[in-house]
Amino acid sequence: MLPKRSVSPEPTIRYNLPANHFLALQPSYSQTSIEFPTGELPSTSSHESNGQAPNTASLASADFEVDVRTGFLPGSKNVIRLLGKYEVWEEALDAAKGGRYIHNQPGQGLIVNGKREKEFLWRNAIDSMPVIDTADLLVSLPHLRRAHVVLTFLAHFYVHTTPTSPSSSTSSPKEPIPIPACISVPLLTVSPLLGLPPVLTYADTVLWNFLPVNPSIAPSATLNPPNEILTTFTGTKSEEQFFLISALCEIAGAEALRLMRQSLDELFLADEKALRRLTIYLKKLSNQIDKISDVTMTLMKQVDPEEFYHLIRPWFRGGDSDGPTSAGWNYLGLTENDNVEKTSSEAESSNTLGQKGKKFSGPSAGQSSLIHAIDIFLTVDHSPTVQERLEALNAVENPTQSKILVDSTPIVPPFSTSDEIQQTKPSQGPPSSHGHSSSSSPKGEATFVQRMLQYMPLPHRSFILHLSTHPTPLRPLVLHFAHSHPALALAYDGALEALRRFREKHMRVVSLFIIQQARRQPSERVRKLMGLKENPTENEFETEEKQIDINEIRGTGGSALFKFLKRCRDNTTKAMVRPNAAGYELE
C-alpha cells in the first residue's frame, strides 16, 4: 500500500483538466505555484518529505505526464487547430506556410532570409495583429500546447524573415531581433504554464505536433502509430518525415519504458526468480532499443539530406545560433520589469538575464527525454571530464580562440584552479547523479543533458530529475551477481551495446545530414526553393569543398558536434560490466 501523500496547499485556480492530469493531482514535487511553475528548477520532494510522499520512482506516472501506453507522447489527442479568437494565429501560420492545406508542395511559403514582397507583407500583417488575451486557452492542456506550437512557429517565421540590421555586418554590436508583442506577450504567458522557454522545442515539433492513424484513440507502436504531422515550416515531405520519425521513435520508446519499469519491480525482489526475469527484460530492452535505432535509420530514406540542411534546419535556429556573438531575440510588449521576470527561464543564459537579447537554443532531438531516461536506467555517466570542464571554462574566457564553442550554457565559473575542479569530479562524490545531476550542480558545469532538460516540458524534466536523484540499483546489482549469474551481466551489457549501436547509427545520420551537407553546395533544385540565384556567385558558398573541421560544426543545440557525439557513445561502452567480453577496449 502506498503511504499517504503529504498534504499540499490547494491550488488557487483550477482549470478544467482531466482528473488524472498532473496539474489536477496533489503534486509530489515541490513547486512555488501549481498554475505558474516558475523558472525555478523543479526538485523532487519525495526524498525530502520524511517518507510521507510516495516513491514515484515508477517509469510511468501521471505526475510526470509519462503515459503507460504512449510514453512521452501525450495519451490524449493533440489539438489540430485553435478556434475562435485564436484562429487569427492559425491563419497567420497558414499564410506563412503558403496556404492551409500545403503538404508536400514546397516553395509556396515564406523563405528564410526571404526579401520578397511575400515576406514583407506577411511581417507587416503580423505587426498589425492585436495582442490576444490567453485566459480562454486555460480550458485544457492540449489547447495550451497547441498555442505554444503555433506561437513558436510564428516567432521563428518572423525572426528568420527579418532582414538583418546593417550594423550586423560591421564591427558594431548586433541588435537583438525583435519579436512583436502580438506573438511575444501570449507566448510569454503560455510558456511558463508548460514549463518551457519561449522558443520552438522538440515538444512543439514532435510530441504535440502529430496525429496517429486513428486520432480518436491513443497512439500505439503497432496498431495506431503516429501518421500525420500538423505543422511544418516548409511543407516538404522531408520535414514531415523528420518530425514523424521522431514521434515513431517515441512510441517505440514507450515499450522500452515499460520494460524498464518491469525491471525495477524485479530489482526490489532480487531473488532467483526475479534475477531470471530481469535477465529476460534486459534482453527485450536491447531488442527495443534496436527498434528505436531501426526507426531512426529510416530517416536516411525518408528525408532528403540536402532539403534538411539547407531548407528545413535554418528555421530551427534559436537566439543563440551565432554562438557567443549572437545578439539574441528581443521579446517586445513587456515593461522593463516584465522583461526580466517573464523571459526568465532556466534555459536562458545567466549573462542575458535582464537584457533585451534572449539566447535560447533551437529544437533538437536531444531534447527528447527518451534516450536520457534509458541512460539513467542503465547508469550511463555523461558527466564532463576534468579536461572538458577546463575547455569549457577556457571557451568562456577566450570565446574566439576556443574550439569548444559554448552557446547559451549559463556560465558562472564556480571554481578557479584545476585542484578545485578535481575535487568536484563526480566519481569522487556520492554516486547520486550518474551524469544527470540536477540543479545542485553549479551552472558553469551545465552538461548537455542539463541544458536540454530546460527545453523539456516541466513534467518530463521533473521525471528525468526524479530518476537521476533516485538512481536505480541496477548496475550495482548486476556487478554483484556478475560471476554467479553471467547471463544477467551479458543481458545488461547487451542493452548497453544496443544503446551504443543506436549512437553509432545516429552519428551516421548526423554525418549525412549535417557534416556532408555543410561541405557542399545545394543543388539547383534546392537553390531555387531557397530563393537563391541560379548561378552561385564566387563567394556565396565559401564552404564548397572547404576543409571543414568537424569539431567546429555545431548542432542546433549548440555542441561541438562530433566530439560530443563520440563521447556519448564511449560513455555508453564505459558503463558495461564486461566491455572486453563484448570486444571493446576502454582507455
Ligand code: HEM
Ligand atoms: C536528421 C536527423 C537528426 C539529426 C540531423 C540529428 C542531429 C543531432 C545533433 C546535431 C545532435 C547534437 C546535439 C545538438 O546540438 O542538438 C544530436 C543529439 C542527439 N540526438 Fe539527434 N539528430 C537526428 C535525429 C535524432 C533522432 C531520431 C533521435 C532519437 C531517437 C535523436 C536523438 C538524439 C540524442 C539522444 C542526442 C543527444 C546525444 C546522445 O545522447 O547521443 N536524434 N542530434
